[in-house]
Amino acid sequence: MRHPIRLLPSLFLLLLGLAAASPAQQAPPLAAKLGPNPPDALLALPDLEPIRLFLARWVPPATLTEYEEVPAVLLAGAKVFLVCEIRNNGPGDVRGTHRVDFRVDGATVAQQWIEARPQAGLLARPGGAWTAQPAGNHTYTCAVDAEGKVKETSEANNLRSMSVQVKPVMVPPPSH
Numbered sequence: 001m002r003h004p005i006r007l008l009p010s011l012f013l014l015l016l017g018l019a020a021a022s023p024a025q026q027a028p029p030l031a032a033k034l035g036p037n038p039p040d041a042l043l044a045l046p047d048l049e050p051i052r053l054f055l056a057r058w059v060p061p062a063t064l065t066e067y068e069e070v071p072a073v074l075l076a077g078a079k080v081f082l083v084c085e086i087r088n089n090g091p092g093d094v095r096g097t098h099r100v101d102f103r104v105d106g107a108t109v110a111q112q113w114i115e116a117r118p119q120a121g122l123l124a125r126p127g128g129a130w131t132a133q134p135a136g137n138h139t140y141t142c143a144v145d146a147e148g149k150v151k152e153t154s155e156a157n158n159l160r161s162m163s164v165q166v167k168p169v170m171v172p173p174p175s176h
Helices: 030-034 040-044
Strands: 002-004 018-020 048-057 066-070 073-075 079-088 097-104 107-115 122-124 127-131 136-144 159-167
Touching (some): 079 097, 079 136
Parallel strands (some): 073 159
Antiparallel strands (some): 048 066, 079 127, 097 136, 136 159
């Protein structure tokens, strides 16, 4: 499956994809979540949530035009993008820069700083490179707004994880 992205210029070669959420993907209105008398200030805040994680084939960032999804079973040493699809469920737009951490087994392996994205009702698809190692089962976690800089209606939904299996590369025995 291919996921279109748009590139933003940066010294860090950041990768960011934007797509409008379909009506089926949109979260219920914030007022419905907050009850009959929510504070007015909460109604204008964003609510960032990683809604889907996937792995994508690695290509040099300068040539990347879309993510090509790959299975979560890799050979040791394979380089991939860890991709995090983020939705802003709130009615408010994100202001300023926030950091997305890409973690494997609790250790941050890549980071991306996102400027004022995603806006209300939109998606972003940042990705970070990772070389799959060592062999074994791993947990990939995306932490949105990892530093807690974006004031949101909920900070409780800023993490999502998935399992990744890394298989050892089998080297045939030397022939005699």
